[in-house]
């Protein structure tokens with residue numbers, strides 16, 4: 415057999431395999447790409463004192479012993495998982511991610527590994543994850559499990575507080591293995607019990623991918639559910655990236671990404687933190703996110719009794735009113751057009767023939783779209799229905815420069831938060847990206 419046949423055959427085969435993997439990744443990421451909004455839940459014993467989740471003892475603001483005393487006050491007595499799921503659904507979110515275990519090691523589910531968990535060490539005496547997973551599924555919402563790789567309370571974990579490390583892996587590899595068996599045992603348990611659609615790891619910075627056995631962990635979870643999605647915080651073995659708190663200013667290069675963000679300045683419930691973002695600000699950030707092709711994972715921090723603070727309920731409800739009215743411009747859309755063409759967030763329908771413009775505040779009469787080569791067949795106000803007229807200005811007959819489009823937006827169609835316009839184009843969106851031209855013969 416000529417060498418080329420053999421080698422070329424191999425190359426095609428590996429190309430096919432690569433393509434297959436890509437298709438698989440694409441298909442499993444589909445729901446995530448279309449979901450746009452998720453609700454993050456940080457719930458744990460830290461809600462009792464209203465202090466930083468795990469970090470408060472790690473950073474030495476409270477002793478570990480006193481931190482753990484919070485278990486006594488973690489009652490969950492008003493926990494209503496169905497009401498949680500209902501509120502999440504109403505917000506317009508399509509998935510939710512709950513902290514099954516934060517860095518402090520306190521597990522919210524019925525685990526056979528270790529004994530720091532809601533059943534054994536708090537008055538709740540029950541599995542808090544199981545009924546929530548059920549409630550989410552009943553509402554057709556995807557299930558995400560947050561799992562901290564570090565477990566600072568576990569006696570065989572390396573790190574304890576900022577100033578004290580229990581041991582180094584090189585000195586005590588056996589001890590590290592004990593920890594890995596425990597941690598991977600918990601992961602297996604979670605995947606068998608709840609079969610999450612998404613895994614949200616955190617804390618990977620404390621060890622390398624070899625030390626975490628990241629490829630093995632990934633495989634373990636995918637063996638159970640090949641369609642499970644993993645976030646990026648597994649030292650390079652995840653499926654999408656997770657910028658935190660700060661809305662990216664330039665469009666992220668990653669194909670799949672999710673901004674996780676608090677409503678105030680805390681992930682968990684902190685009585686003292688009243689510094690909430692306004693609903694307008696949250697909608698503004700959300701539209702920036704989807705305009706750039708990402709998802710927003712908006713956090714709530716329920717109280718120790720399981721009730722959700724009223725400010726957070728109000729934000730989710732307000733968000734829900736807006737997302738429901740404007741759903742056609744949100745779900746299943748693609749990232750919008752470059753900012754030079756419209757000074758605000760935009761999205762595109764799947765077939766790229768409808769351009770959605772998000773208009774903040776009162777545009778005072780007209781808004782501007784620049785360099786749109788398409789003909790606009792129709793413009794309407796999303797969720798309101800009024801048809802709007804437009805005018806093209808500055809189109810020159812001697813060049814294909816398309817001019818500037820002005821759209822009249824009367825005051826009575828404005829949404830109290832953010833108005834959305836739909837522009838039905840004659841074809842897939844086509845933008846003028848060249849320099850201006852000079853007339854050569856007049």
Ligand code: GLC
Pocket residue numbers: 456467469616617658674681
């Ligand atoms: C950080 C923090 C953690 C929080 C997480 C959410 O990684 O360690 O406390 O849960 O961000 O993204």
